[in-house]
Amino acid sequence: MNRIDSSPGQLRRIATLGIRGCLLAIGLTLVFSQVQRPAALVDVWLPWAEIGILALAMTAVILCGGIDLSVGSTVALCGVVLGITLQWQWPLTFALAATAGCGLCAGAFNGGLVAIGLSPLVATLATMAFYRGLAMTLSGRERFAGFPDSLRSWQTVAGIPLHFFCFVSVGLATWILIHHTRLGRWCYVIGDNRTAARFAAVPDRRVDLSLYTLNGIAAALVAVLHAIDENVAIPDAFRGAELQVIACVVVGGTLITGGEGGVLRTLIGIGIVTHLEIGLRFLSYRFPLLTPNSRLIVIGLLVILVAIWNQRLQRGSDNA
Amino acid sequence: MRQNTKFTASAQLIAVACCILIGCSGSQDGTLSGPxxxxxxxxxxxxxxxxxxxxxxxxxxxxxxxxxxxxxxxxxxxxxxxxxxxxxxxxxxxxxxxxxxxxxxxxxxxxxxxxxxxxxxxxxxxxxxxxxxxxxxxQAPNEAIGYKLVDVMAEGIQAKGESLAGNYLIVSGSATASNQNTWMEYMKQRIADKYPTMKLLPHLTPNEDRQRAQEQTAEALAAHADLKGIWGITSVSLPAAAKATRDAKRADQVYVTGLSLPSEMREYVKDGTVEQFVLWNxxxxxxxxxxxxxxxxxxxxxxxxxxxxxxxxxxxxxxEVILGPPMIFNRENIDDHRF
Structure with missing residues (x-):
C-alpha cells in the first residue's frame, strides 16, 4: 500500500505540496498582474470550469487504473444530441434528459468495454473516434446555434455563472464519492493492485462500469453548460480536450497508473494548469518571444517535471 | 541532503516567479499611442x-x-x-x-x-x-472565388481536349468553416448552371492537417479509378492533394487545382502536377x-x-471590406511572389 507514515515520507509530501503551491502562485500572479478588465476574467474562467468538471470526474477513473480518452468526443456527441432534440421541438426537460442519457450510454459503453477486459487506452481510443464520428454523422457536420431562452436564462443564477455552481457541486460529489464511500475505497484498492483486489472480492468490473458511466454523465453536463454559455453546439468541439483534462489530474499529483491521488490534488492541478495556460498567453502578448509554440514547450516541460516528481515519490514510498 | 534539494527547488521556483513579476511590471507602460x-x-x-x-x-x-x-x-x-x-x-x-x-x-x-x-x-x-x-x-467576393475555382478546372480540362463528364472531389478544411462552405455552395451552383456533366463526390474535411488531407485524398484516388479532377480549397489541402496525386502517378488523368500559396505550390506547378490555381494576396x-x-x-x-x-x-x-478579385497562378508568374 502507498500509505506513507514515516517522517521522510511526510516531509516529501510537504515538499510536493510546496512545489504545487508555488506553481499555483506563479500562475495566479501571472494572471492577476496583467488583468486590465477584471470583470471579463469570468469569461476566461468559464471554459476552464468545463475542463475542471471533466478532470474531477476523470480523477476517479484514473484512480482505479483506467483512463478515458473519449471524453472530448462524448461532450461533442452530447451537445449534438441536445441540439437535435431541441431542433425537433422536444420540451426542454426531455431534451436535457436525452442529453444526460446520451452521456450515460456513452460512458456505460466505455465502462462495458473495459469491464469485458479491453485495455482502457485501446477501448476509449476507439470510442473517441466512434463518438466523434457519431456526432459528425448525426449532425451532418452542421453546428446547432440559437438555443431557446428557457435554456439560456440559466447562464447565471443570482448573478453568478451556473458554471460555478456546477463546478462546486461536482467537486463536492466526487470528493464524497472518492473519499467517503465504499466505491471510492475500492477505487484505490483496484488501482493499487487489481489482482489482489479481485482476490479480496472487490467487484472490479462493476466499479469500472459505474466510474466510466459517471464520467459520461459529467461529459453530458459539460455539453449542456457549453451550450448555455456559448449558445452553440459544434460537432467538432472539444477535440484534444482529453489531454488538458488528463494534464489537470496528473499535474495535481494523482498517479496515472492509479492507486494514489485524490480530489483535492486534482483541484490544485486544475488551478495550476488553468492559470499557467492563461498567464502564459497573457505574457505572450507582452513578450513576442513567447510564441504559442513555446507555450506548448512550457506546458509540456511542466507535465514532464511533475511526472518525474510523482515517480520519485512513488519509488520513495515503496521503499519506506 | 535530499531535503535540501527540495527546498532549493522551491526557492528557485519562487525566484522565477519574482523575475516574471518584475518583468511584467517593467513592460507594463507601453510607449505606443494607437489602439x-x-x-x-x-x-x-x-x-x-x-x-x-x-x-x-x-x-x-x-x-x-x-x-x-x-x-x-x-x-x-x-x-x-x-x-x-x-x-x-x-x-x-x-x-x-x-x-x-x-x-x-x-x-x-x-x-x-x-x-x-x-x-x-x-x-x-x-x-x-x-x-x-x-x-x-x-479577400474577394465569395461568388467570384467559387466560380473561378470551377472555371479554372473546366477550362483546364477542355484545353487538353477532353470531355468534362466524370467524378470530381473537393478537399476542404474544417467542417464548419463559413468561407469554405460558402465557396462550395457557389461551386455547386456554377457546376449546375454551366457544367452539368461534372459530378461531385462527397467532400473531405481533413481539419487543415496536411497529413490527413494527403491520406484522405490518396484513399479517394484509390477508391475512384475514374476520378477526373480534385479541388483542394485551402492552402493546406491543395498541396496535400497534389502530392497524393503525384505519388499515385495519376497526375496525367486527374486535374488538380484549388486555392493555395505560391510558396506551397511551386514544386507541383514546376513538375506539372498542377497547371494553375487560384488565390488572393x-x-x-x-x-x-x-x-x-x-x-x-x-x-x-x-x-x-x-x-x-x-x-x-x-x-x-x-x-464588408473587399480586397479585390482573385488571382490565377501558373508556371509563368509563380516565382513573382514571395508569400
Missing part, C-alpha cells in the same frame, strides 16, 4: 496565416500600433472564444478574428463588445447578426485588416471605393 489590436487567425503555424501576419505587422509598423497576432494551434472554435475573452481581460481595444466556426465565437464577441472592444472579422465571416461584428474584411489581406481595424476604432471608416495605405482600390460596402 492595441489583437488579430487572430483560424490557427497559427500554416504558411497562409504566416503570410497574413507579415502584412499585418507591416501595417502595424506603418501606423505605429501595438499588434498581437496569435491564435490556437488547432482549428478549434472554443480555443478562439477563450482567447477573445483573454484579450478582453488584457484590455485590448480592437479584436480582429478569422472564425473557425461562424457561430462558435458569437457570444465571446458580444461579451467583448460589452466590455468596450471593437470587433471585426477577416478571411472568413462570423454570423453578422449573432456576433454583432462591425465589418468583415473579405494574403499579405495584402493582413495589411488591409489592420488598416480597417485602425479606422474602425477611430470611427472614420467610410463606404465606397478608396485607398488604404499602399492598397489603392479597396471597396467598402454593406458591412
Amino acid at each position: 492595441r489590436i489583437g488579430m487572430m487567425p483560424k490557427l497559427i503555424g500554416i504558411g497562409y496565416f504566416e503570410a497574413t501576419r507579415e502584412g499585418a505587422e507591416e501595417a502595424a509598423a506603418e501606423l505605429g500600433l501595438e499588434l498581437t497576432y496569435d491564435g490556437p494551434h488547432l482549428d478549434r472554435s472554443e480555443d478562439q472564444a477563450q482567447q477573445i475573452g483573454e484579450w478582453t481581460t488584457l484590455g485590448l481595444d480592437v479584436i480582429a478574428v478569422a472564425p473557425v466556426d461562424p457561430e462558435g465565437i458569437s457570444e465571446a464577441l458580444r461579451d467583448a463588445q460589452r466590455a468596450g472592444v471593437t470587433t471585426l472579422t477577416w478571411d472568413t465571416d462570423a454570423n453578422p447578426e449573432t456576433s454583432g461584428r462591425s465589418v468583415f474584411v473579405n 494574403p499579405v495584402d489581406l493582413g495589411y488591409l485588416t489592420i488598416h480597417v481595424a485602425q479606422r474602425l476604432h477611430a470611427g472614420n471608416l467610410q463606404s465606397g471605393s478608396q485607398a488604404m495605405g499602399r492598397l489603392k482600390n479597396v471597396e467598402v460596402r454593406g458591412g
